[in-house]
Amino acid sequence: MPIAVLCPTHGPFESRMFRSKRGGTVQLLNNLEGCPRCGRLSPVIDGTYAFDERGIATALSAPAWSIDALRAIQEPLRLVATKLADPAVADDAAERIVERVVEMLEKRDAATAAAMRASTKGKPRSKVLAVVMAMLVAIGAVVDLHDAGEIAGDVGAAIADVFDDRKASSD
Incomplete structure (x- = not known):
């Protein structure tokens, strides 16, 4: 699953900043990324993610x-x-x-x-x-x-x- 970013105007899109091909776990909190359609800074979904060796992220925790x-x-x-x-x-x-x-x-x-x-x-x-x-x-x-x-x-x-x-x- 990709890490999601939520543009207030265009809805969710896949993060282009947070990817990993090495595996491991990462905790994301209060990150922003520009929407590919309008450029507006949008919040990356906070949470803890585990990446496998193929770069696939699994959410270990996510906001309620x-x-x-x-x-x-x-x-x-x-x-x-x-x-x-x-x-x-x-x-x-x-x-x-x-x-x-x-x-x-x-x-x-x-x-x-x-x-x-x-x-x-x-x-x-x-x-x-x-x-x-x-x-x-x-x-x-x-x-x-x-x-x-x-x-x-x-x-x-x-x-x-x-x-x-x-x-x-x-x-």
Whole structure:
């Protein structure tokens, strides 16, 4: 996944500044990058990223608002997947069903909406369903990892509290 930058005018775009071919982990905080369309300085999505040897970044942590944005698109995608799972849905109807989600996604992320439109336009229902399911799996993985990280932090704090209490009572 590329590191995203969010132009207030043109929406998200792929960072051209933050790439790595060597692997490793990087934490990004309060970085700006110029939008390729208008040049406006735009915030790079804060977070901790791990790069593999191919330069692919995986978000290890991300701001809550980006997770909330993913959650906002999850339910409409689930509804679309449910409709597309019906074999009685014709191929042209499948394209129209997906187009509603694409239009909603366009407001948040024009590039992802364009990619979804390109990968579903003129395709049979089964292929459209596969694209929607792949998006649901990817979004679900990011949201689940974020939620697991938050829970792990809470569990870790609770365990530390227990051991601090035991230490204090044994002193």
